[in-house]
Amino acid sequence: MTGSRPATPSPDAAPITAQERRRIFEDAQRQADTVFAQYQLSQLVALGGRLGEMATSVIGELVRVTDATAGAIWLGGQGEDALRLCATEPDALVYPDTVPVPDRFATAAVAEAWVRPSGWHGVTLEERREIGEPGPASRVVGFIALRPPEGASLPPDRVRLLALVRHELAIAFRAAQLRETLAREQALLAAILDGASDGIVAVDEARRVVRVNRAAWSLLGGRRHLAAADTCRELLGCGPAGGTEADGLRCGARCGFEAALDGPAGIVESEMRLVHPDGTEIPVAASFSAMAGREPGAVVVLRDLRAERAADELRASFLAAVSHELRTPLALIAGYVDSLLGLDLDAAAQRRSVERIGSAAIRLNGLVDELLDLTQLEQASMGLRRARVDVATLVAEVTRELAESPGMPAVHAAVPDDLPPVDVDAPRIGHVLTNLVDNARKYGGDGAVTITARRSRTTVVVTVSDSGPGIQEDERGLVFDRFYRGRAARESEARGSGLGLYVCRRLVEAHGGRIWVEPEPGRSAISFSIPHARHAPASARPRARQSR
Amino acid sequence: MSTRIAGDDGADHETAIAASTLLTASDLRDWVSRCARILVRHRAYLDRLDARLGDGDHGENMAVGFGDAARALQPDDDGREAGELLRRLGEMLVAGVGGAGGSLYGTAFMEAGIAVVGRPGLGPGDLAVALDAAAEGIARRGRCRGGDKTIYDALRPAADAVAAAVGEGLDLEGAIRRGAVAARAGMLATRPLIARRGLALRLGERSRGHQDPGATSCFLLMRAMLPERAR
Numbered sequence: 001m002t003g004s005r006p007a008t009p010s011p012d013a014a015p016i017t018a019q020e021r022r023r024i025f026e027d028a029q030r031q032a033d034t035v036f037a038q039y040q041l042s043q044l045v046a047l048g049g050r051l052g053e054m055a056t057s058v059i060g061e062l063v064r065v066t067d068a069t070a071g072a073i074w075l076g077g078q079g080e081d082a083l084r085l086c087a088t089e090p091d092a093l094v095y096p097d098t099v100p101v102p103d104r105f106a107t108a109a110v111a112e113a114w115v116r117p118s119g120w121h122g123v124t125l126e127e128r129r130e131i132g133e134p135g136p137a138s139r140v141v142g143f144i145a146l147r148p149p150e151g152a153s154l155p156p157d158r159v160r161l162l163a164l165v166r167h168e169l170a171i172a173f174r175a176a177q178l179r180e181t182l183a184r185e186q187a188l189l190a191a192i193l194d195g196a197s198d199g200i201v202a203v204d205e206a207r208r209v210v211r212v213n214r215a216a217w218s219l220l221g222g223r224r225h226l227a228a229a230d231t232c233r234e235l236l237g238c239g240p241a242g243g244t245e246a247d248g249l250r251c252g253a254r255c256g257f258e259a260a261l262d263g264p265a266g267i268v269e270s271e272m273r274l275v276h277p278d279g280t281e282i283p284v285a286a287s288f289s290a291m292a293g294r295e296p297g298a299v300v301v302l303r304d305l306r307a308e309r310a311a312d313e314l315r316a317s318f319l320a321a322v323s324h325e326l327r328t329p330l331a332l333i334a335g336y337v338d339s340l341l342g343l344d345l346d347a348a349a350q351r352r353s354v355e356r357i358g359s360a361a362i363r364l365n366g367l368v369d370e371l372l373d374l375t376q377l378e379q380a381s382m383g384l385r386r387a388r389v390d391v392a393t394l395v396a397e398v399t400r401e402l403a404e405s406p407g408m409p410a411v412h413a414a415v416p417d418d419l420p421p422v423d424v425d426a427p428r429i430g431h432v433l434t435n436l437v438d439n440a441r442k443y444g445g446d447g448a449v450t451i452t453a454r455r456s457r458t459t460v461v462v463t464v465s466d467s468g469p470g471i472q473e474d475e476r477g478l479v480f481d482r483f484y485r486g487r488a489a490r491e492s493e494a495r496g497s498g499l500g501l502y503v504c505r506r507l508v509e510a511h512g513g514r515i516w517v518e519p520e521p522g523r524s525a526i527s528f529s530i531p532h533a534r535h536a537p538a539s540a541r542p543r544a545r546q547s548r
Numbered sequence: 549m550s551t552r553i554a555g556d557d558g559a560d561h562e563t564a565i566a567a568s569t570l571l572t573a574s575d576l577r578d579w580v581s582r583c584a585r586i587l588v589r590h591r592a593y594l595d596r597l598d599a600r601l602g603d604g605d606h607g608e609n610m611a612v613g614f615g616d617a618a619r620a621l622q623p624d625d626d627g628r629e630a631g632e633l634l635r636r637l638g639e640m641l642v643a644g645v646g647g648a649g650g651s652l653y654g655t656a657f658m659e660a661g662i663a664v665v666g667r668p669g670l671g672p673g674d675l676a677v678a679l680d681a682a683a684e685g686i687a688r689r690g691r692c693r694g695g696d697k698t699i700y701d702a703l704r705p706a707a708d709a710v711a712a713a714v715g716e717g718l719d720l721e722g723a724i725r726r727g728a729v730a731a732r733a734g735m736l737a738t739r740p741l742i743a744r745r746g747l748a749l750r751l752g753e754r755s756r757g758h759q760d761p762g763a764t765s766c767f768l769l770m771r772a773m774l775p776e777r778a779r
Contacts (some may be wrong), residue, residue, distance in 0.1 A: 036690075
């Protein structure tokens with residue numbers, strides 16, 4: 001090279017002319033240029049980034065480096081052979097003459113066939129598979145085409161550059177695709193797991209916790225105090241339970257994870273209690289199973305049993321209450337029958353006994369009606385038969401019927417005539433009124449019961465008041481719950497199943513209304529609202545109550 | 549941390565470029581040592597500039613590469629021609645400076661050396677020729693033009709300014725100072741540009757507002773040529 005001490009030429013060699021020296025120099029320059037261009041492409045793809053951005057910068061760089069007049073890059077999608085146009089240089093939107101390239105190639109072979117007559121120079125980007133892995137030997141990742149200047153072709157050293165970089169580009173684009181797929185899958189998995197209402201905890205072979213979903217954190221009592229929990233034992237608070245500490249992480253024969261990981265395939269079910277830092281205990285049903293897939297692990301699904309247990313308790317107490325309610329009139333009937341048959345009663349006494357049997361039968365009937373209503377309420381469709389009704393008329397009818405029933409208190413109705421009509425199932429609303437009056441009778445003292453009504457902006461409000469002590473403030477929200485009996489009710493001699501106000505609530509809500517205890521102290525009254533006929537919701541089916 | 553370029557205040561008591569009118573190989577060797585020290589001092593700053601536009605290692609690459617080159621140049625190299633030393637420096641930088649900077653600066657020095665072959669020392673005119681060849685070498689290897697936001701944006705103005713100074717009859721020191729001033733202006737002018745070369749290319753609009761690290765290191769090298777008292 002110029003400037004260095006010239007090598008001693010061998011005696012036979014002809015001296016290198018200045019022209020040859022120049023050519024050698026320029027060759028060396030071009031080679032260095034190629035290396036540098038390759039380096040810059042390498043740097044570009046090594047930065048990673050989003051697939052679209054990478055495609056744009058790579059095709060831009062390739063067009064510049066090869067002195068092409070235009071370039072385009074197609075990339076393959078997931079699980080299909082087709083290649084879609086991903087980026088062009090120049091950007092078709094900027095320049096007036098859009099680059100006339102196909103949007104899609106069905107396969108790389110089709111792309112190569114397109115390139116040949118078009119004069120563009122094409123390069124297929126392929127990713128090689130490891131020998132022995134299933135599937136074809138190579139997978140097409142993309143295709144690059146460059147348009148040489150008019151009437152020319154790409155310089156040979158640039159063609160060589162493309163050959164040098166194609167594998168690297170294939171790997172880089174494949175990596176970008178996999179990154180995007182991975183991100184999507186992770187987001188989907190997270191959404192599914194966190195959307196689940198049951199808790200899900202996954203552990204690896206060594207019992208280290210690898211995943212906890214949102215519901216599980218909630219069951220476990222929060223993330224903060226468990227942030228350091230590494231193993232399933234720390235997380236779920238299991239004791240050694242028969243195992244020994246010396247066994248490392250084995251927690252003993254009763255561990256569901258152990259059974260799932262070591263035992264035959266299948267689901268292992270057990271019940272556990274999860275204890276919160278504040279002492280709350282949550283009973284859960286746990287289903288353990290081994291995870292399918294390459295790496296061994298196990299998953300447990302935790303179902304909160306509190307609602308189920310509570311429902312069971314309620315059901316048990318309901319059955320007890322119902323049995324009690326049924327038994328009383330039945331006992332009465334049996335008693336009177338016995339005395340009619342066994343005693344020698346005069347006609348008046350006989351008549352009285354029969355009347356009492358009749359009352360007991362009516363009472364039994366009423367209870368059975370209520371139970372039937374309850375069954376219907378539990379089902380999805382209540383089948384309301386609505387009709388336009390004038391509230392004053394309805395109240396008057398109910399009041400008249402009540403007056404004819406034995407044992408019912410005096411009912412005063414003070415309902416204005418000019419209330420807006422409502423769209424209701426009249427017998428059902430009548431039932432609500434009857435229940436409320438009955439409630440007033442049982443717990444409202446000896447005074448009269450009053451029914452009033454008024455209009456509000458969107459509803460008609462009916463109020464049943466009595467002269468009794470009323471419902472305590474802390475119970476006002478609870479009395480409308482199923483089977484709830486208030487303190488006063490429990491202390492009184494009256495017997496009730498706790499269903500009356502619950503039935504009222506369901507019926508009122510089915511009509512789109514509300515029911516509540518009037519809050520003024522000293523006043524004992526319950527009100528319910530029914531929307532005006534034109535305000536009634538289009539469909540007033542009650543939502544099915546969940547079975548647990 | 550300050551983002552201003554530290555002044556080279558008194559830390560190195562170098563022999564300034566003398567009032568002599570020629571740059572010899574010995575002067576150039578001293579200059580390379582000064583460059584190495586300056587680049588070490590500004591290494592974190594250059595890395596930071598590069599982090600916003602590239603992969604954040606320009607400072608490290610230049611400091612290491614020039615440090616190795618400075619160590620490799622021996623006193624007995626002083627007997628060489630200036631051009632030969634420049635060319636050799638170029639070869640060392642290609643191998644020793646990482647990143648694109650190595651290739652580009654290496655090319656610049658090699659071309660500069662080739663352009664002034666046969667002259668034992670460099671006068672102002674020779675310096676102009678060398679800088680011009682250096683700038684063109686970078687334009688060719690890096691395939692860049694003015695406004696692409698690269699080393700070229702500092703080097704080209706510097707080369708033009710030195711050529712203009714020679715045309716006005718300034719001496720070596722005067723020409724170098726003009727070159728350094730122009731390099732500085734070119735460096736600052738890279739800030740609003742959108743990158744069209746290198747890694748920053750992919751940032752597009754986001755590359756605006758950041759000073760190019762290559763143009764910055766180029767200015768530092770130019771300024772290092774100035775005599776100490778004039779810096």
